Amino acid sequence: MEIEAATVDFEPIFALDGKLKLQSQVELAGTQCAYQTYGTLNADRSNAIMICHGLTGDQYVAGTNPLTGRAGWWDHVVGPGLVLDTDQYFVICTNVLGGCLGTTGPSTINPDTGQPWNMDFPVFTVADMVDLQVHLIDALGIDQLFAVIGASMGGMMALDWAARHPERVFASIPVAASWRHTAQNIAFHEVGRRAITADADWHDGAYRGLGVKPEKGLAAARMVAHITYLSETAFQEKFGRELPRDSKLSFVLDPEFEVERYLDHQGKTFVQRFDAASYMYLTRAMDYFDLAARHDGDLAAVFKGVGTRFLLVSFTSDWLFPTAESRTIVRALNANAADVSFIEIPADYGHDSFLIESATDFHDVLEGFLDGSARRRGLKP
């Protein structure tokens, strides 16, 4: 059963003293960050792994998500004896800046007005999300993360951590990621935002308190995004042109193909757990991501002198963040003689392959890299 976000206590919450200075130069007061931890921080605080979630992910990577009542999104990866072994590592996952599960964002209260920020919330970037996490590990007394790992938007964060705070990250693992959002990906995001703002219940983003939510538009946005998370092969194998009940067409405009019913379900469950305004801002943050921009397009300059170890992972059928994007990053790292591993995993499931429990090749690669890095870091004999 779904539970209203408003009724969940998002504990623990880190409250930032002072203001968070955003990339836009706006200074945000009263910033809070909801997070979850798994495992135990060791005595010298050297075994922390920061997991950065994707666009619509959340801090509940393992155990039961209190909002959905279902297992966390990486429950098969994070836990005792699992790939991210919480018997060894102290795993942290934050709800990112602008999210809707306890961290400051458009759905939280603007301290200046006492009203929800809604569309008055400042536009922020992936770097701003990372900087809030930096403040959190400062507060936790962690000088250096053992690893930062993330896929998709989380992969952008893993790259940004290593690019701007290399001394704070021993190992960075960007998965199914890119060094910048492409024109086509910006285009898909813009379509999603348009579907939301076309919704009768959008009310210019001020729907909170009106008893409505732009659910149809947000569902359509989720649906188009979900198509980009799969692959043509996955769609063909999962659904083809199958009809649910019998082999006869009904000649209707309503969903009748299995693929439509699946997308419909994806849209409906998504709007129960996610806020439309957050979706607007978070997609925009991804659009703005371009690691090379602050170095006049020179990606190699981004990683000059970086000491962080890298593992980059891509998936063969991922057309949203295709392998070529990862290769470009690897070349930039190689130009700096950085310590970098890269693997393209054969997988038919598209961009979302990183979420799949059966992606054992991926999990083996992760585990091997973490083991080696742990020995290098002195966490293991």
Place this chain on the structure above:
Amino acid sequence: MEIEAATVDFEPIFALDGKLKLQSQVELAGTQCAYQTYGTLNADRSNAIMICHGLTGDQYVAGTNPLTGRAGWWDHVVGPGLVLDTDQYFVICTNVLGGCLGTTGPSTINPDTGQPWNMDFPVFTVADMVDLQVHLIDALGIDQLFAVIGASMGGMMALDWAARHPERVFASIPVAASWRHTAQNIAFHEVGRRAITADADWHDGAYRGLGVKPEKGLAAARMVAHITYLSETAFQEKFGRELPRDSKLSFVLDPEFEVERYLDHQGKTFVQRFDAASYMYLTRAMDYFDLAARHDGDLAAVFKGVGTRFLLVSFTSDWLFPTAESRTIVRALNANAADVSFIEIPADYGHDSFLIESATDFHDVLEGFLDGSARRRGLKP
């Protein structure tokens, strides 16, 4: 300047005597079909070429489109001395069944009620569009088309013509087409329909007469479709992450990247010339397209004994109707020892490559095939 569709005289118009029996078994009374012709029908009526337009195309292939004031969508292909040489051929193009430029569809009047059909219009299929064209050539006294040619949805029609009316088609030229709409393509269409029905001005399709149109939703639908008509390469080369005026980000949710402004323009011009309800029905007709369905999935059986000559064309960067789809058709035709040519044209522009004036390789292939077919048909010495 754009002109309201309601103020344009869509002449000539063919009015069908009797009812049009649809694939759904519904019988549609009072069906009209608006069309354009170019060139002159020869004495034995053997030089007619039917052009089938794509999803949002229209009958104005050449000359000036009276609605947009701009050149027809294939003005560089159809005309005296051009590839479809109107000095030699009699070119016909109809607004398809369900369209919004003069042919019977959701925006025309239901004779039973005197009101616009709107969403009471029956769901129809690609086969129904073809059957209306068959009635038209009957009325024009044409026993056999010299050729039928179409791209995308029009390519589906060119295939359906040859599959169900082989004796009426000497040569069929399906371009950037498929024998069935894939799960991923159905998914993209469904997203577009969802964006339309989410629009505050949709009013369950009964927006006519209310002084509003679901323009935001229809624009979003057009935008997502337009992404699928291009290629990643085209997006990167045309736009990349360029900003329009200067190199500084504005940190806004509104469109600021060139790619967003381009899509915005695509959406805005589209809603001026196209009807949202037509878009709903026509996308559905494509979704329902599956040539093999009436032969229990056996595509070879579809073309049993076919005497029509075929030219199939695909484009390397077309991921909406990729080359593999055309190859499957070629195999089915080969299994029937049919007369079939197939070429994959190198092109970076994606699915829409068939519309591009600079696609000279494509035009050369078309011209060569038409010349050879004309000699075979006795139209040329």
